[in-house]
Amino acid sequence: GENVEQHPSTLSVQEGDSAVIKCTYSDSASNYFPWYKQELGKRPQLIIDIRSNVGEKKDQRIAVTLNKTAKHFSLHITETQPEDSAVYFCAAPTFMYSGGGADGLTFGKGTHLIIQP
Amino acid sequence: EAQVTQNPRYLITVTGKKLTVTCSQNMNHEYMSWYRQDPGLGLRQIYYSMNVEVTDKGDVPEGYKVSRKEKRNFPLILESPSPNQTSLYFCASLNVAGGVRDTQYFGPGTRLTVL
Numbered sequence: 001g002e003n004v005e006q007h008p009s010t011l012s013v014q015e016g017d018s019a020v021i022k023c024t025y026s027d028s029a030s031n032y033f034p035w036y037k038q039e040l041g042k043r044p045q046l047i048i049d050i051r052s053n054v055g056e057k058k059d060q061r062i063a064v065t066l067n068k069t070a071k072h073f074s075l076h077i078t079e080t081q082p083e084d085s086a087v088y089f090c091a092a093p094t095f096m097y098s099g100g101g102a103d104g105l106t107f108g109k110g111t112h113l114i115i116q117p
Numbered sequence: 118e119a120q121v122t123q124n125p126r127y128l129i130t131v132t133g134k135k136l137t138v139t140c141s142q143n144m145n146h147e148y149m150s151w152y153r154q155d156p157g158l159g160l161r162q163i164y165y166s167m168n169v170e171v172t173d174k175g176d177v178p179e180g181y182k183v184s185r186k187e188k189r190n191f192p193l194i195l196e197s198p199s200p201n202q203t204s205l206y207f208c209a210s211l212n213v214a215g216g217v218r219d220t221q222y223f224g225p226g227t228r229l230t231v232l
Binding site: 108 | 148157159223
């Protein structure tokens with residue numbers, strides 16, 4: 001099955017600086033990579049995703065890059081703000097059955113992003 | 118409004134007392150899943166269901182059961198809860214029709230404490 005590694009587990013940055021969270025995956029068949037943000041006491045919510053036919057995707061201050069050869073993808077947050085403080089999870093599709101379609105997501109262990117004022 | 122609902126949101130129970138956490142979605146999604154979230158371990162999948170009457174084990178299925186009799190509902194059953202099942206539980210649903218990945222929607226979570 002898929003194995004997703006996420007680093008770092010905790011990231012503290014000054015407000016206004018950039019933050020980068022990295023993930024690696026193991027299954028070369030994976031073709032969809034979402035990122036979720038979980039604020040304290042709330043459910044994870046999708047903030048951005050990328051499919052394997054592109055190398056980068058941006059949405060305002062958030063961007064995700066994908067390197068399929070190296071099997072890693074990263075979340076970039078620029079001009080960080082206090083409301084960016086949360087736990088971020090990356091994920092990759094899980095392929096339970098050989099030759100079948102993806103049937104779920106495997107999540108990284110999460111990164112606690114702390115924005116220092 | 119597209120949503121996934123879970124009940125109860127909070128539950129304190131005792132070892133061995135059977136309980137069910139309900140999950141319902143109104144998006145006509147085929148795929149539903151249960152996760153547990155523990156500090157430092159992220160989101161771990163317990164069970165998932167590709168469609169009605171089709172369920173399968175995730176990474177941590179021991180001590181749990183599920184059923185999928187209707188497309189919209191996917192209850193999680195703990196026949197004999199133990200303290201190591203104290204956790205935050207999330208239900209999620211996802212449209213996988215046509216092989217196109219859609220956003221996975223999470224329920225609000227159920228915080229379970231087993232004494």
